[in-house]
Amino acid sequence: MALARTLSMALLGVEGHPVEVEAHLGSGQAALTLVGLPDTALREARDRIRAAVANSGETWPDCQITVSLSPASLPKRGSGFDLAIAAAVLGADGAVPLESVHDCVFLAELGLDGRTRPVEGVLPAVLAAVRGGHTTFAVARENAAEARLVPDVEVIAVRSLTELFARLRGEAPPQEDLFEDEPPPRPERDADRAPRPDLADVLGQPVARRAVEIAAAGGHHLMMVGPPGTGKSLLAERLPTVLPPLSRQEAVEVTAVHSVAGTLSRREPLISVPPYSAPHHTATRVAMVGGGSTGIRPGCVSRAHRGVLFLDEAPEFQRSVLDSLRQPLESGAVTVDRAQGTVTFPARFQLCMAANPCPCARPGPACTCPPPQRRRYLARLSGPLLDRVDLKIELQPVTRGELLADQPFAETSEQVAERVAQARERSAKRFEGTPWRANAQVPGAELRRRFPVPEAARSILASAMERGEISARGVDRSLRVAWTLADLAGRGAPEPEDTAMAFALWSGRYP
The missing domain is CATH 3.40.50.300 (P-loop containing nucleotide triphosphate hydrolases)
Structure with missing residues (x-):
């Protein structure tokens, strides 16, 4: 029926490796199948992503969905692929424009309510993706400052799936998601004013x-x-x-x-x-x-x-x-x-x-x-x-x-x-x-x-x-x-x- 591709990154140590996330919508009993050597945390993404999409006001495709993570020989671990899988599935369903998801690297975990959550290893992942020629990244707000340590990249910091899909469609984000990317400065504490150790x-x-x-x-x-x-x-x-x-x-x-x-x-x-x-x-x-x-x-x-x-x-x-x-x-x-x-x-x-x-x-x-x-x-x-x-x-x-x-x-x-x-x-x-x-x-x-x-x-x-x-x-x-x-x-x-x-x-x- 339809096919969409997005990008994410897998980490082996401190080295990032690009992963192509493909979502295919076909006929058959409604189900989501993940292939491409996923670990246990990644297999659990099926239920997590479905709930996140439904709670973000989007319609989950009622068909057979196959998601492939390639190269298949590369081990994939963790929940950092959630955002890329959700974008690929909705792109294949026509809910978001295909051209908006093809060239973007997605790195974030999803909560059941659709909120994005930070993941580990964003900096080495962004560095490796830049070496591969990619310059646009969608990450959780909490990871935005880390991703921006790499020069000459465009970082889309999102708080939720709703905000991400609005940005991909070229629409205004929801009002509740319109706040500064950087958190407000925290009040100075006594521990912050403590003197540094001195050799004297x-x-x-x-x-x-x-x-x-x-x-x-x-x-x-x-x-x-x-x-x-x-x-x-x-x-x-x-x-x-x-x-x-x-x-x-x-x-x-x-x-x-x-x-x-x-x-x-x-x-x-x-x-x-x-x-x-x-x-x-x-x-x-x-x-x-x-x-x-x-x-x-x-x-x-x-x-x-x-x-x-x-x-x-x-x-x-x-x-x-x-x-x-x-x-x-x-x-x-x-x-x-x-x-x-x-x-x-x-x-x-x-x-x-x-x-x-x-x-x-x-x-x-x-x-x-x-x-x-x-x-x-x-x-x-x-x-x-x-x-x-x-x-x-x-x-x-x-x-x-x-x-x-x-x-x-x-x-x-x-x-x-x-x-x-x-x-x-x-x-x-x-x-x-x-x-x-x-x-x-x-x-x-x-x-x-x-x-x-x-x-x-x-x-x-x-x-x-x-x-x-x-x-x-x-x-x-x-x-x-x-x-x-x-x-x-x-x-x-x-x-x-x-x-x-x-x-x-x-x-x-x-x-």
Whole structure:
């Protein structure tokens, strides 16, 4: 009888894939059949869409309806296809003009009363559709700000099916749907006025504050060991405050991951500051790297993309969870293989770990743990994992006098961030024309070939390697830290003091 086509998007990880939604109205017993590898939530769309159309004042076709989602080999999950299916069915029935639905991408869930509801993953879906040549999108009002993060697209933000069909017919939307796309500004709360964490709050730990600055300037991973109350968690929380703000491209990458994860703010969708993720030590491997039984979702390492992943009480994490970090630490991405398919998530994060020196965590003479027990406790962190950590420092308890004496020398996050930004500019200028922007990102082979360190500075690491005190990977990581120290000092190349300090930081012997 009639055929209509609309467009929607399916997500595999953070990659969007176009889906053509075809609706065919034929003779036979009235029913709606969905084909094209839909999941359970999508199969339930039949009853949901029928009720939404009827409650929107439209007539549901009384015939055999076949809806095909192609390509058929691509898994389709979730309720984001509701709007596209409804538009295709009504287009095939002649209720809306066919030309108005052919070139539009529909992304929204429908309620039984016909209202549209937001869905996850709108930003990566819009980005993928734009790469495919599509520029017009119909989304729920709550997703409009997220969709408009992509430039040069037309976003039709609708509150209900009634409003959508009125717009497709060129009619005026219902009065109840005529309100601003953007919600009114919310009143300022006390929590909104709370000051941001500041590095100057951590007193009595000048070496640790310096390590945080070095980590931020070069994108290095950091390990802190010390008894409770020495400021490990405070330092980790303040590491993002001295990192440079995200570029537009980085912000879109991070926002796309959080959009798929469902953690994106509807009012301020663009994430422009480095994210901070601090999972509990009971987190599973799936929670850390991503996965799931119904759909593959990003884990903590991906939600920390371009930001900081903090593991407090790191030895308390399961050994398999910690070892699962080794791949993303090297490659900046994590690949999840499941029966539903293989998905790759971005995961270029800075790892920050904190640990007590022993199980009892009592400082100094109060500790009752024998040396073998202390060694076994920290041995839960495998050698290959620690080998990938550039900076290792030990924090000691401080006295009241040390706190007061350090107060005039504690710099704010703003002051430290300015030096970090200058160091990043120097490294970015050195890496101009390459895919790297921070010292920690440069592969070891390229580091030695394209950015050689003077022989006098390199000899310290060579001697340590001959004594078996450092591995080949440790040499590369120490060289990266040495370059960061040179960038912070404004030097054109690392000097012996830089490589000596880098080796001490890598081995955990500084100061």
